[in-house]
Amino acid sequence: MLATLKGILASLLLLLNTLVLIGPMMLIALLKLVLPGKRLKDACSVAVMWIAETWAEIDKAIFALMTPTHWDIRGGDALRADTSYLVVSNHQSWVDIPALVQAFNRKTPYFKFFLKKELIWVPFLGLAFWALDYPFMKRYSKAFLEKHPELKGKDLEITKAACQKFKGLPVTVVNYLEGTRFTPAKQAQQQSPYQHLLKPKAGGVAFVLAALGEQLDAMLDVTLVYPQGRTPGFWDLLSGRVPKVIVDIRTHEIDPALWQGDYENDAEFRQYVQVWVSRLWQEKDARIGELRAQL
Secondary structure: HHHHHHHHHHHHHHHHHHHHHHHHHHHHHHHHOOOOOHHHHHHHHHHHHHHHHHHHHHHHHHHHHOOOOOOEOOOOOOOOOOEEEEEEEEEOOHHHHHHHHHHHOOEEEEEEEEEOOOOOOOOOOOHHHOOOOOEEEEOOHHHHHHHHHHHOHHHHHHHHHHHHHHOOOOEEEEEOOOOOOOHHHHHHHHHOOOOOOOOOOHHHHHHHHHHHHHHHOOOEEEEEEEHOOOOOOOOHHOOOOOEEEEEOOOOOOOOHHHOOOOOOOOOHHHHHHHHHHHHHHHHHHHHHHHHHHOO
């Protein structure tokens, strides 16, 4: 009963924080939409980012006040807010997002995700995503491109155009290579060769690198591990049932060769990227085993 009450109170505090700050964010987003000139729009972007970071800091305070979770953040001591990063992480739970907030908020530029173009039409959220300069992408399936070959490569052009707003501005882009949250059922269905991970999708990170590679200064290889090998849900976190979360951060340089090819049409380049991703995932799988042994 006590855990349930704590969870309800934590939920209400998080909701209150969101309701208080979403108003100013929406107002500035609308100003950004109508104000002329790049300088004024950039000023609005900075203001919206500050609100988002403040929202995240208050959420961190709520978690610290209401939950016993120890965020064991390892590495990332030299993170900077004036440089650009690609964050590559395993994905297990909605708790992954608060873990990234704990590790990176106000230590790196506010992180962004590549979103499906259709999400821009979601009421309120679409405007917030647009105000936060989240890049909206449109990807065509192989079947669609076979019927419409004239659109081949168009999805990358659209995404690169969306990323133009990042030129000259630091950015942190988050990419989940697995494409979905890990579950034992998905692992079995995939016949994944990894003990703790799903198969990575090299095409997704190749897409990000092709769009933003020249601007990215480093890759942050993030490994998230939860206690007892059990993946907690967001309610578990709110109700105080997650005693510890390990966030292991390794910083790597990004090989420029990873974005200097055509992933869709160049088989040799595609294999090069896939080998790089496979090696990264093998190391991460072994690291998860090592970290779980410490819990």
